[in-house]
Amino acid sequence: MADNVLEVRDLSVTFELHDREVQAVREMDFSLRAGETLAVVGESGSGKSQAFLSIMGLLARNGRASGSAKIAGTELVGMRPRELDDIRGKDIAMIFQDPMTSLNPYMRIADQMVEVLVRHKNMNRKQALERSEEMLRTVHLPDAKRVIRAYPHELSGGQRQRVMIAMALLCEPKVLIADEPTTALDVTVQAQMLRLFKELTEQFNTALVMITHDLGVVAGLADNMMVMYAGRAVEKGTVEELFYSPRHPYTLGLLHSTPRVENKRKRLDPVKGQPPNLTHLPPGCSFNPRCAFRTEICIKDRPALIPRTDGRVSACHHDDAVKNTNEKVA
Structure with a gap:
């Protein structure tokens, strides 16, 4: 290498x-x-x-x-x-x-x-x-x-x-x-x-x-992609991995709000809400106020950016649920 x-x-x-x-x-x-x-x-x-x-x-x-x-x-x-x-x-x-x-x-x-x-x-x-x-x-x-x-x-x-x-x-x-x-x-x-x-x-x-x-x-x-939110990397991996199997809800939201030729009849689904004020970040995960996967742990604990089994890294308490949701939508 x-x-x-x-x-x-x-x-x-x-x-x-x-x-x-x-x-x-x-x-x-x-x-x-x-x-x-x-x-x-x-x-x-x-x-x-x-x-x-x-x-x-x-x-x-x-x-x-x-x-x-x-x-x-x-x-x-x-x-x-x-x-x-x-x-x-x-x-x-x-x-x-x-x-x-x-x-x-x-x-x-x-x-x-x-x-x-x-x-x-x-x-x-x-x-x-x-x-x-x-x-x-x-x-x-x-x-x-x-x-x-x-x-x-x-x-x-x-x-x-x-x-x-x-x-x-x-x-x-x-x-x-x-x-x-x-x-x-x-x-x-x-x-x-x-x-x-x-x-x-x-x-x-x-x-x-x-x-x-x-x-x-x-x-x-x-070749590779790093997704940033509120000053922090929340997911990293190859472009193919993140496009076809995102493991963070923000990455998933960005993909669903991007027009695609193969889905030209599908209505775009923008990421709801606004990015946080960096002077007053929400407790826990910074994305939690906009996240459909939010649970109590997301409000209490900021998720670490950790390696996943497929080689990429992501910072989400519910990365498996994000992956499964994307597979059903796809």
């Missing part, structure tokens, strides 16, 4: 507010191998983005991370900003949801891409320009010479997103984190982006983390 390129253990993220602290991420654990794709799914506010911003050292000033996040054995949590600058872009890179706010509107694409290669690869400008044009063609931007001379506002949303992917891959990082990268794109461009991610991870053997709330994005792209 290949060595893990990213190893995260007991990662927590806390934000200091004026009168209290809020724990946005609690005790996250996962590992990622080269060429592997992990999908991290959950509703807005579940802690998905904050977990990976902490790994990148990009938390807001009032946020702090604890635990461990190692890339190729190098600890990132607690690393000084200057040291992180040497790693970001070279070993680990992140693509954000809106490329218009991620790209500098006052700089041509060429200057933004060249800067990365001069900083991390010690290339001169001519070499960096050639490499940048080559990478733009790799992400299927046919008119690379025009694109590289353009400003961000002169490109379409799909073109800007491809530029962001090209910039992230310039130094062939070990890990690429994509935070809702298809949300602002139309359906046709979304499909193109997903095919591109799959192609590029295979070509560069890059480990990919896809942060999303859309299970449709996950199905054809990811």
